[in-house]
Amino acid sequence: ADWKRLVDKAHALGLKVIIDWVPNHTGGDHYWLTKHPDFYVRDPKTGEAVSPFDWTDVRKLNYSNPRMVDSMIATLKWWIRETGIDGYRCDVAGEVPKAFWSRCIRELRAVKPVFMLAESNEPWMHTVGFNATYAWEPFSIMKDIAAGKRPASALDSLQAREDTAFVSNALRLYFTSNHDENSWNKADYGTMPGPVHAPFAVLTFTMKRSLPLVYSGQEEPVTDSLSFFWKDTVPFRKYARAPFYKQLTALRRNNPAMASDAQFTRLATGNDAALYAFERRKGNSKVLVILNLSAQPQQLTWKRQPSQNVWMNVFGGLPEPVKDGFGIEPWGYAVYERR
Incomplete structure (x- = not known):
């Protein structure tokens, strides 16, 4: 009930609500491990559920199992129908098969025209139905420019690659920090320290096909990494960057030239x-x-x-x-x- 009230309040304020979804794996203590052990990829020698990469606290789901696939899609539909959310941010989306996404997104949009964000830099995510993908390569280039390793003109070759690789209506989630980059790589307080951050933040709001991300604490700003595996409260007090972000947000909201299909001229x-x-x-x-x-x-x-x-x-x-x-x-x- 609390969650539904939150979603309703957000909608009343003109906001959309998307939630984080992790389709590639579950926690190592998920009840599916005992109730539906066949839902997981198993080590052929030990029979144990395997962990993707070196993530030993999680277990990888088996997309060769039709019942697991049906269960996953049914659960995604439930959150849309029962709580009124507007879409999903899908973690490690590129590790999940294309065939699943094609079917899943088609079925979800039969319920509601949901917005789908993939935590992936892969162009194919858009061909299976995702609206937006993480702009990991643009972020990497921005970091290099901030460090003096590349010239500003490196953004030109980047745009040429993106224009070739991505479908014309693909949205790219631009950022100067996110959960991974802040926790592990000191973004943005270390990668774009002090005044260095501002022009790159402007770029995330105004670049061709960009969708800007403001990560938790950047409004303050928090000049430290937020812990990944335990509670680390963001101390909101100054909101020093809030007027800056508000101005850029107002520009995107009020000026049609910020639309995703607007002309871009270098x-x-x-x-x-x-x-x-x-x-x-x-x-x-x-x-x-x-x-x-x-x-x-x-x-x-x-x-x-x-x-x-x-x-x-x-x-x-x-x-x-x-x-x-x-x-x-x-x-x-x-x-x-x-x-």
Whole structure:
């Protein structure tokens, strides 16, 4: 009852609710292990349920068993029908067979047009029905740029690969941190420390086909890793980044140029090794983004001009000319719009 009330409240506020689902494995103490032992992959020598990878606290499910498959789909349907959720974030989705996802997502959408997010970077996840996938490769490149190992122009080759590999309507979950990267690799407080974080966060909100993730504690921000296997409470007190995220969220909500099918135009600058600029457009609505992805101040000059000279500064709230360029601080950003 508490969960249903939470979902109803979220819907009343105009929010959607998706829940985390782990279809590849269960905990090592799950009741299926005794009630349905054939639901698991077994070691041919010992007969014991096997653990995927080195995850010794979990046991891998057997998708060759039709009864297990039916049970999995029935349970997914139950949460939609009984609690009104709007979709799933599917853990380790790429380890589950394609045939299962094709059938499962088709049957779920016969109940409700659910949103499906795969924790996977694989393009095929979209062909079996997922709306969005984790942008693991873009994140890796952003980390390298933040560390000075790659130029900002590395994002161009990334986009070329993504345009070739992914279907046109694929959404990519962009992030500067998530549960794995924070706990194990010090994101974002170590990988994009202090002011380094801001231009990459802007990128996650505005990049072509992006769907932004704000991980728990980034609003504060929490400059530490959250523990993986025991309770580690996020101490929300300052919300120092909240106005920044709110402004970007409002831009996505209110400007049609942030739609997933909006046009994306890369704008060449006088120093694309440090600066990354682009324009998004849908109808008469536009967004212009200029990022300094370097630790040095830069003077912006254009090799390809934006579509207009004067733009409304999203963060400053005033019209500004951009034709003649301007100086931009280390790890700085400028976001403009026309609605």
